[in-house]
Amino acid sequence: MVKITNKEAICIAVLFLLGSNIVIGSGMDVQNDNWIAGIFGFAYFVPFAFMYARIQALHGGKDLPEIANHLFGRVFGFIITAVYTWYSLHVGALVLRNFGEFVKITTLTETPLLVIMLSFSVIIIAAARLGIEVMGRLSTYALPLVVLILVFMEAMSVSQMNFDFVKPVFVHGFQKIARAGFSAFTFPFGESVIFLGILYSLKKRESAYRIYMTGMVISGIILVTLTLMNIFILGPVEGDFYFPSHSSFSRIRLGDFLQRMEGTISVSYAITCFIKASVCLFVACKGIASVFGLSDYRFITIQTGLIMTYLAFILYKNTVEMENWVINVYKYYAIPFQIVIPLLIWIRAEFKNRKGKRPKKSEELEINGGEQEEAGNEF
Amino acid sequence: MQRRKGERRTAKKPVRVGDNKTGTGEVPKNSNKLAKSLDENIRVLKERFSNDGTVVFRRFQNRYLPEIKCCIVFIEGMIDFKHINMQIIEPVMEQDLRQLSSSSQNFLVDIKDKVLPVNDIEESEDLEKILQSICYGNTAFLLDGYDTALLIESKGWEVRAITEPESEKVIRGPREGFTEHIISNISLIRRRIKNPNIKFRFMQLGKQTNTTICITYIEGIALESVLTELERRLNSIDIDGILDSGYIQELIEDAPLSTFPTVGYTERPDVVVARMLEGRIAVIVDGSPFVLTVPHILVENIQVNEDYYDHFIFGSFNRFLRAAASIATISIPAVYLALVTFHQEMIPTQLLITLSASLEGVPLPTSLSLIIMLIVFDILRQAGARMPSAVGQTVNIVGTLVLGQAAVEAHLVSAPVIIVTAISGITTLVVPTLIESIVLLRLFLLILSSFLGLYGYFIGIIMVYLHLMSLRSFGVPYMMSVTRIRDHDGQDAWIRAPWWSMTLRPKIIGAKNLVRQVSNHNRR
Incomplete structure (x- = not known):
C-alpha cells in the first residue's frame, strides 16, 4: 500500500488550503x-481540525468511505460517501473554474474557457491517476517554490504599501467581523474535510493531528499575511477585486526593470490549484469507486476528471456569478459538509470507540508494530 | 537446430539461472559426439563449416612417431599464428614422443599435460562445444584414435588500443576508456578494484551472434534484489543479435516508452567503478565500449566524474551549472515564446520595444519560426555528428552564416529567435546523456506554450515531473535524491559534498552496505 510521510502530507495540506483562495480571496466583506x-476563521477552525484529525486517528489506515461504512453500516455509509464524493467533486470543479476564470481574464483572453480548463485538467487527471504518493512528492517540491514566490513578491511590493489603509482597526465591530470570519472558515479551512480522503495513507495514524495543525498554521499565516498585504496595497476595497493578490502584485515597480510581475505569481496559483484539484479528484474517484464497488479507482480518473471539468464549465455563467457564489452562497452551502456530517461521524466514532475499547487497544498496537516494520523495510 | 543452440548455451553459461528454453531433460544424440577416427571427425567438422573459407584444418605428425596423426582446427583471423606455431605445432611435431607414447595410458591427456605449453586448455567430446570454441578463436586439437578434442586457447585478433573516450573527455582524471574487447574491459575494471569480492558472471546472448556479456558487481555492496531482477530480464532476452550494449539497454529498460534513460551507460572505467562502489551493477557487452549500469537515476545524468576529482566547491558549481543548463535548455524557447506572444506585460518596456522592432517585417509567427529553427539546429547537430571531418568547415559556414546572419538580415526570422535557439542549442550539449529527452521535451513544451502561454509551459513541466515521479529503475525511484535535499542523499545530487563528509552510500542503491567510510579523522 502506498504510504506518504508526514512532511509530504503537510505539504499537500498547505497547498490544498492555499489553493484557489490565494487566487480569488475569501468571501469576507469587512473591508480593512x-x-x-x-484570524477569526482560523480560530473557528481549530476545534474542527482537532475533530477531523480525531476521526482519522480513530480509524488509522481507513479512508472516508471505509470510515463511513464502518460507523454507519452499508446504507448510511453509502449516503455519506456519496455526499462527500459530490462535495469533493464540486470543490474540485470550483477550484478548476476559479483558476480557469483567472487565466481567461488576466492572460488568455481569447482562448475559450473550456480549452483552458480542459488542458489544465490533463495534469490534474494525470496526478490523480498516479496517486497520492506522487502528489506528495510533488508537493514537497512545490511548496517551497510557492512560499518563495509569495515571500519574494511580498518583499518586492513593500514600496507600494500604504500602512494607513488598515486603520481604523476593528471599525466594523466585533460581531460583524466574527460573522465574516465564518466565510474564511468555510473557504478555505473547512474544505480540508476532504483531506480525510487521503490521510489514510499516513504511516502513523496519530500524525493526523500534526498534519492538520501544521498545515493549518502555515497556510493560515500565509493567507492572513496575503490578505493584510492586499489591504496595504489595494486599500479597503480589496474585497471588490476579483483576483486581489494578482492585482496588488501587478503594482510592483522596482526601477524600470522589475515591473508587472504578476505572471510569476500565477505560477504559484497554478501549483496550488493543481494540487487542490487533484486531491479533490482523487478523493472523488475513490468515493465513486467505493460507491460502485470498483476494485481500483484508476479506471475512472479520466471520466471523473472530465465530469469535473464540465461541471466547472457549467457552474456559473460568468465571473460575477462566481464572485456572488463565493461571497454569499458558499458559506451556507458548506455547512453540512464541513460541520454537520463530520460532527455526526465524530460523535458516532467516539461512541463506537468507547464501546469496543478493550479489544481495539491490542489491535491498534499490532497494527502500529506492523506498520513500523514495513516502514523500516521500505528504505 | 533450436535444441542444439540451447545446449550450446547451457554448456557455455554457468550463470544462466533457472531459464533453459530448450528444457533440461534432453539427452544429446550420438551425432553430437566426436568419433574415434580423425578422418571422420575432420569430415564432420568440414561439413559443419562448409562454405567457410576461413576455417583452417592443419594436419601434421610427430617427426619421431609418424603414426601419431593429429589435426588442429582454427579460424583465420581469430587466432594468434605465432602462438599456434610455437606452442601447439612445434612441440607436437618436434618433440620425441616415443617414450611418452610407450608408457602412456591415455596419450591425449599426456599431450595435454606434458607436451603443450599453453595455459588454458580443456578437453571436450561435445561437438557443439568444440564448434563454439573454434568460433571464439580457440584451436581444436584432434588426435587420431581419440574421441576427445583439446580446446586450446589461442585467441588473437586486432583490437583497438585503449584511448581516451571521445564522448566523455576530462581535464583531470584517468584517461583510459573502454574498448570493444570484453576481456580488456574487464581488466580495466578489475585493475581498479583489487578485491576478490568483485564478481564477473558471464553469459551469452543473441541466438545468432552469441555475444558474450558480463555482469559485474561487488559482492556485499550490490543489492541482491537488483541482481536477481537484472538476471531475470537478461534471461528473458530472446533476440537474434546483439551488436551494441544499446540493444540490451533497450531490452531491459523499465520504461521503454520513456525517453529518459533508466539504464545508465558510460565509456569510462572509473565511472563504472564509482557506480559499482555505490551499489550498482554493471553489464559489459562484448563489442561495445559502452558499459551499462543499473539502477540508473535521473541525478546521475548531471554527475560527471570530474566533479569528484576537482575541488568540491568547484565541482558543486559545475554540477549546479549543468542542472541549471538542462532546465534552461528545455525552458528557454518555451518561456521566450510565452512572454513574447502572451505575456508582453512581463517584459520590461525597453526590452519590449527592442523585441517588437526585431519582429517587424518577419513573416512567420514567432512560434513557427522557433520550431523551425530548433529543428534546423537539430539537423545541424545530426550532420555535425556524422559528417566526414573534411566538410566540417562547410557545415560551420552554412550553419552560422547562412542560417544565422543571413536569415536575420533577410527578415526571415527575428534575431532574438536565433539567439534563443543558439542558447538552447548550446545548453543541450551540457548534459549529453539526456539529449534524447531534451530535444523532444523542448519541442513539446514549445508547442504547449505556443497555444497556452506560460500556463502551457507550466502544464508541460508538471506533466514531465509527474512522469519522472512515476518512473522507477529496477525498483529505485528515478527521482531519488533529487527531491530530498536534507538527508545524506542530497550530498551528491545538486551539489557534490566533500569526500570527508560523504560517509554513506546513496540510500536505496547502497542500502545493503551503507557505510562508505566511518569518519575521516584528518578533518573532524
Missing part, C-alpha cells in the same frame, strides 16, 4: 478588517 476575519 478582512485580515482579522481571517
Whole structure:
C-alpha cells in the first residue's frame, strides 16, 4: 500500500488550503478588517481540525468511505460517501473554474474557457491517476517554490504599501467581523474535510493531528499575511477585486526593470490549484469507486476528471456569478459538509470507540508494530 | 537446430539461472559426439563449416612417431599464428614422443599435460562445444584414435588500443576508456578494484551472434534484489543479435516508452567503478565500449566524474551549472515564446520595444519560426555528428552564416529567435546523456506554450515531473535524491559534498552496505 510521510502530507495540506483562495480571496466583506476575519476563521477552525484529525486517528489506515461504512453500516455509509464524493467533486470543479476564470481574464483572453480548463485538467487527471504518493512528492517540491514566490513578491511590493489603509482597526465591530470570519472558515479551512480522503495513507495514524495543525498554521499565516498585504496595497476595497493578490502584485515597480510581475505569481496559483484539484479528484474517484464497488479507482480518473471539468464549465455563467457564489452562497452551502456530517461521524466514532475499547487497544498496537516494520523495510 | 543452440548455451553459461528454453531433460544424440577416427571427425567438422573459407584444418605428425596423426582446427583471423606455431605445432611435431607414447595410458591427456605449453586448455567430446570454441578463436586439437578434442586457447585478433573516450573527455582524471574487447574491459575494471569480492558472471546472448556479456558487481555492496531482477530480464532476452550494449539497454529498460534513460551507460572505467562502489551493477557487452549500469537515476545524468576529482566547491558549481543548463535548455524557447506572444506585460518596456522592432517585417509567427529553427539546429547537430571531418568547415559556414546572419538580415526570422535557439542549442550539449529527452521535451513544451502561454509551459513541466515521479529503475525511484535535499542523499545530487563528509552510500542503491567510510579523522 502506498504510504506518504508526514512532511509530504503537510505539504499537500498547505497547498490544498492555499489553493484557489490565494487566487480569488475569501468571501469576507469587512473591508480593512478582512485580515482579522481571517484570524477569526482560523480560530473557528481549530476545534474542527482537532475533530477531523480525531476521526482519522480513530480509524488509522481507513479512508472516508471505509470510515463511513464502518460507523454507519452499508446504507448510511453509502449516503455519506456519496455526499462527500459530490462535495469533493464540486470543490474540485470550483477550484478548476476559479483558476480557469483567472487565466481567461488576466492572460488568455481569447482562448475559450473550456480549452483552458480542459488542458489544465490533463495534469490534474494525470496526478490523480498516479496517486497520492506522487502528489506528495510533488508537493514537497512545490511548496517551497510557492512560499518563495509569495515571500519574494511580498518583499518586492513593500514600496507600494500604504500602512494607513488598515486603520481604523476593528471599525466594523466585533460581531460583524466574527460573522465574516465564518466565510474564511468555510473557504478555505473547512474544505480540508476532504483531506480525510487521503490521510489514510499516513504511516502513523496519530500524525493526523500534526498534519492538520501544521498545515493549518502555515497556510493560515500565509493567507492572513496575503490578505493584510492586499489591504496595504489595494486599500479597503480589496474585497471588490476579483483576483486581489494578482492585482496588488501587478503594482510592483522596482526601477524600470522589475515591473508587472504578476505572471510569476500565477505560477504559484497554478501549483496550488493543481494540487487542490487533484486531491479533490482523487478523493472523488475513490468515493465513486467505493460507491460502485470498483476494485481500483484508476479506471475512472479520466471520466471523473472530465465530469469535473464540465461541471466547472457549467457552474456559473460568468465571473460575477462566481464572485456572488463565493461571497454569499458558499458559506451556507458548506455547512453540512464541513460541520454537520463530520460532527455526526465524530460523535458516532467516539461512541463506537468507547464501546469496543478493550479489544481495539491490542489491535491498534499490532497494527502500529506492523506498520513500523514495513516502514523500516521500505528504505 | 533450436535444441542444439540451447545446449550450446547451457554448456557455455554457468550463470544462466533457472531459464533453459530448450528444457533440461534432453539427452544429446550420438551425432553430437566426436568419433574415434580423425578422418571422420575432420569430415564432420568440414561439413559443419562448409562454405567457410576461413576455417583452417592443419594436419601434421610427430617427426619421431609418424603414426601419431593429429589435426588442429582454427579460424583465420581469430587466432594468434605465432602462438599456434610455437606452442601447439612445434612441440607436437618436434618433440620425441616415443617414450611418452610407450608408457602412456591415455596419450591425449599426456599431450595435454606434458607436451603443450599453453595455459588454458580443456578437453571436450561435445561437438557443439568444440564448434563454439573454434568460433571464439580457440584451436581444436584432434588426435587420431581419440574421441576427445583439446580446446586450446589461442585467441588473437586486432583490437583497438585503449584511448581516451571521445564522448566523455576530462581535464583531470584517468584517461583510459573502454574498448570493444570484453576481456580488456574487464581488466580495466578489475585493475581498479583489487578485491576478490568483485564478481564477473558471464553469459551469452543473441541466438545468432552469441555475444558474450558480463555482469559485474561487488559482492556485499550490490543489492541482491537488483541482481536477481537484472538476471531475470537478461534471461528473458530472446533476440537474434546483439551488436551494441544499446540493444540490451533497450531490452531491459523499465520504461521503454520513456525517453529518459533508466539504464545508465558510460565509456569510462572509473565511472563504472564509482557506480559499482555505490551499489550498482554493471553489464559489459562484448563489442561495445559502452558499459551499462543499473539502477540508473535521473541525478546521475548531471554527475560527471570530474566533479569528484576537482575541488568540491568547484565541482558543486559545475554540477549546479549543468542542472541549471538542462532546465534552461528545455525552458528557454518555451518561456521566450510565452512572454513574447502572451505575456508582453512581463517584459520590461525597453526590452519590449527592442523585441517588437526585431519582429517587424518577419513573416512567420514567432512560434513557427522557433520550431523551425530548433529543428534546423537539430539537423545541424545530426550532420555535425556524422559528417566526414573534411566538410566540417562547410557545415560551420552554412550553419552560422547562412542560417544565422543571413536569415536575420533577410527578415526571415527575428534575431532574438536565433539567439534563443543558439542558447538552447548550446545548453543541450551540457548534459549529453539526456539529449534524447531534451530535444523532444523542448519541442513539446514549445508547442504547449505556443497555444497556452506560460500556463502551457507550466502544464508541460508538471506533466514531465509527474512522469519522472512515476518512473522507477529496477525498483529505485528515478527521482531519488533529487527531491530530498536534507538527508545524506542530497550530498551528491545538486551539489557534490566533500569526500570527508560523504560517509554513506546513496540510500536505496547502497542500502545493503551503507557505510562508505566511518569518519575521516584528518578533518573532524
